[in-house]
Amino acid sequence: MTSLAGARIVVTGGAGFIGSHLVDELVNRRRATRVTIVDSFANGRRANVLRWASDPRVRIVEADIRTEAGLGTVDDADVVFHLACLSARQAAQDPVENHDVNATATLGLVERARTAHVQRFVHVSTSDVFGSSQRTRVDERHPTRPATAYGASKLAGEAYVRAAHREHGLPTTVVRPFSAYGPRSHFEGDSGEMLPLTILRNLCGLPALVPGDGRQTRDFMHVMDLARGLATIAECDAAIGRSVNLGSGREISLGALAETVARLVGRPDLVPLHIDPRPGEAKHLVGDGRLVHKLTGFTAAMPFEAGVADLVRWFRGRLSTPQQILARLERRERVAGRSILPGFAAGGQFA
Numbered sequence: 001m002t003s004l005a006g007a008r009i010v011v012t013g014g015a016g017f018i019g020s021h022l023v024d025e026l027v028n029r030r031r032a033t034r035v036t037i038v039d040s041f042a043n044g045r046r047a048n049v050l051r052w053a054s055d056p057r058v059r060i061v062e063a064d065i066r067t068e069a070g071l072g073t074v075d076d077a078d079v080v081f082h083l084a085c086l087s088a089r090q091a092a093q094d095p096v097e098n099h100d101v102n103a104t105a106t107l108g109l110v111e112r113a114r115t116a117h118v119q120r121f122v123h124v125s126t127s128d129v130f131g132s133s134q135r136t137r138v139d140e141r142h143p144t145r146p147a148t149a150y151g152a153s154k155l156a157g158e159a160y161v162r163a164a165h166r167e168h169g170l171p172t173t174v175v176r177p178f179s180a181y182g183p184r185s186h187f188e189g190d191s192g193e194m195l196p197l198t199i200l201r202n203l204c205g206l207p208a209l210v211p212g213d214g215r216q217t218r219d220f221m222h223v224m225d226l227a228r229g230l231a232t233i234a235e236c237d238a239a240i241g242r243s244v245n246l247g248s249g250r251e252i253s254l255g256a257l258a259e260t261v262a263r264l265v266g267r268p269d270l271v272p273l274h275i276d277p278r279p280g281e282a283k284h285l286v287g288d289g290r291l292v293h294k295l296t297g298f299t300a301a302m303p304f305e306a307g308v309a310d311l312v313r314w315f316r317g318r319l320s321t322p323q324q325i326l327a328r329l330e331r332r333e334r335v336a337g338r339s340i341l342p343g344f345a346a347g348g349q350f351a
């Protein structure tokens with residue numbers, strides 16, 4: 001396959017953060033004429049896909065990938081991008097259901113794709129399968145030792161995808177993005193979500209919450225770059241049967257992230273609060289994107305500061321004010337009996 005134009009494409013998890021940007025990339029830039037979004041809306045948002053609701057090129061199927069209604073969407077697909085998953089935070093609460101969706105349902109989906117003779121199956125995994133990195137840049141040979149149930153369930157999902165390629169010749173590629181950021185991102189507290197949460201807090205005049213000493217490093221890729229990377233990989237025959245890391249190779253500490261956001265929001269005076277790191281959180285996770293570049297020519301284009309400035313503008317342009325968004329989040333966390341925002345009420349605004 002050299003082009004996605006005209007292909008019948010299924011995007012599981014297409015109403016989520018990355019999935020919805022992938023649909024935008026497929027329809028707007030790759031000229032896809034038939035994209036089916038399959039999403040249970042467990043974590044996806046209707047607002048993410050509203051623009052496609054009456055577009056004949058896009059079909060939105062509200063279904064769980066564990067059901068026949070979800071699986072059946074694959075039957076007449078040429079290409080499947082599999083992004084549907086339950087999150088790291090959900091895994092900490094209910095690892096059994098997390099495994100059921102991220103691993104068992106992935107097996108069900110590859111089986112269906114195999115019998116439907118799908119031409120390309122792109123499985124979106126995660127850098128969390130590595131655990132904490134042992135080298136500065138994590139390449140594809142790095143050992144996979146996940147430190148969380150989420151990383152473990154995603155690794156099991158990957159293994160089923162690789163097995164379907166080796167055993168049955170299903171044309172698969174496993175892609176491991178690192179930390180994605182950009183419009184529509186979640187801000188409920190995973191390390192990859194620290195960026196939007198920090199922007200919201202700073203916009204409300206509250207300091208960043210930095211886990212641990214803030215020296216942990218991550219690789220942040222703008223979601224539009226990530227969506228372009230996924231589409232590029234799907235069009236690359238040399239990527240079939242491979243497991244590839246989709247990182248920018250750019251290492252940014254969480255402390256530096258907090259500093260950048262405070263400056264771009266115009267509140268460099270806000271001194272970050274240090275909170276306990278999440279159990280199992282990796283110290284360093286920075287991707288080596290050289291294999292993907294060699295196979296496909298892809299490199300991330302968005303400079304980090306420009307991407308953060310863009311995200312600040314996006315939050316400023318929301319209908320809800322940052323205060324309303326944070327207050328909603330705080331209410332939800334209270335109902336769930338959690339507190340991920342220490343110091344939040346102490347800010348005096350929403351207590």
Ligand SMILES: NC(=O)c1ccc[n+]([C@@H]2O[C@H](COP(=O)([O-])OP(=O)(O)OC[C@H]3O[C@@H](n4cnc5c(N)ncnc54)[C@H](O)[C@@H]3O)[C@@H](O)[C@H]2O)c1
Pocket residue numbers: 012013014015016017018019038039040041042043044045063064065066070082083084085086087101105124125126127154176177178179180181192
């Ligand atoms: N966000 C990141 O920084 C990041 C980094 C690395 C990898 N990833 C991977 O990218 C993919 C997308 O992540 P995201 O950040 O967009 O997450 P997301 O939660 O926004 O998207 C996942 C989507 O899957 C849907 N879903 C969940 N369970 C489902 C089910 N049983 N049936 C159908 N749909 C279901 C959710 O409603 C949601 O819309 C995931 O596979 C994730 O592991 C994300």
